[in-house]
Amino acid sequence: MLGVRNLHKSFGSNEVLKGVDFTINDGEVVAVIGPSGSGKTTFLRCLSFLEKANSGEYIFDDLDKDITKITRKEIKALRMKMGFVFQNFNLFRNMTAIKNVTEGLTVVRKIPEDQxxxxxxxxxxKVGMLDHANYYPDELSGGQQQRAAIARALANDPEVVMFDEPTSALDPELIGEVLxxxxxxxEEGTTMIVVTHEMNFAADVADRIVFMENGRVVEEGPSEEVLKNPKEEATKRFLRRILEHDE
Ligand SMILES: Nc1ncnc2c1ncn2[C@@H]1O[C@H](COP(=O)(O)OP(=O)(O)O)[C@@H](O)[C@H]1O
Ligand SMILES: [Mg+2]
Structure with missing residues (x-):
């Protein structure tokens, strides 16, 4: 339902995405893994139009179009169908947890405040934060902030939710509550793209793993296959490094 073909993105002369092909089906959970600087964040940001790609084809449900020809109006409609969870939570600091969730609904969707x-x-x-609804971000732990941010990302009933290293900024003891x-x-069937270094999560929860290196998808497949029996030397190298680091 969401995909790109031959996606390219450069920052100046630095080509960061070198022809990425990617598809995610409804209800699927895909983990995107890969070394720092390989283009994972840029990839998610291009998929969600937070960043403008240079070329490629974009597919979302019935839409199948040159990504550079997608109109502002189409982008606005597409973005309503996506949720985004950032590494650093990005909550509005001057708003309570609940206000962070309602803001998009009342301001963008014009839904009445009480609804x-x-x-x-x-x-x-759902995210275990109802008892902290009226707390400000500064009064919450990182794990609580990230859970509130997840609630906010779900506010529009998105068709797909993208997570960019959602637990990387958390103290180790807070990672579990977010995962x-x-x-x-x-488990509820949410379609999710998750950039993560949490290999246990990728193994247990993701249906598929996409390994990116240097702006390309080097290998992808069912989670178990990629983790237990990687085909590419680069994937083997990366997994060895990250698993050592975990111990
Ligand atoms: N806004 C930007 N302006 C210039 N260069 C950027 C920008 N965002 C990312 N890059 C560059 O793109 C490359 C990939 O970065 P990124 O997508 O953040 O990788 P990852 O998320 O895999 O660590 C890096 O070389 C980074 O410096
Ligand atoms: Mg990143």
Missing amino acids: ARVKAETLLD SVMTKLA
């Missing part, structure tokens, strides 16, 4: 609150409470409950919320979402 938006009902929706937000349901979502905060367990994500696991629950996955």
Whole structure:
């Protein structure tokens, strides 16, 4: 339902994405792994139009179009169908947790405040944050902030949710609570693209793993296959390094 073909992105003379092909089907969870600087963040940002790609074809449900020809109006509509969770939470600091969730609903979607609150409470409950609905980000732990950010990403009932290293900025003891919320979402059938270094999560929760290196998808396949029996030398090297690091 969401995909790109031959996606290219450069920053000046630095070609960061060198022809990426990618597809995710409804209900699928795909983990994107790869070394730092390989283009994972840029890839997610191009998929969600936070960054402008230089060329490629973009597919979303019935839309199949040159990515550079997608209109502002189409981008706006597409972005309503996506949720995005950032490494550093990116909550609005001057708003409570619940206000962070309702803001998009009331301001962008023009949903009445009371309806938006009902929706937000349901979502905060889902991520275990209902009892902290009226706390400001500074009064919350990183894990709590990230769970609130996940609730916010779900506010529009997105067709796909993208996570960019959602646990990388967290103290180790807070990682589990965020991963367990994500696991629950996955079990409910949420379509998710997750850039992560959490190999246990990738193994247990993701249907598929995409390994990126140097702006290209080097290898992809069912999670178990890629982790247990990687074909490419680059994948083997990366997994060896990251698994050593984990010990
Ligand atoms: N906004 C930007 N302007 C210039 N260069 C960027 C920008 N964002 C990313 N890059 C460059 O793109 C490359 C890939 O970065 P990134 O997508 O963040 O990789 P990853 O998420 O895999 O670590 C890096 O060389 C980085 O310096
Ligand atoms: Mg990144």
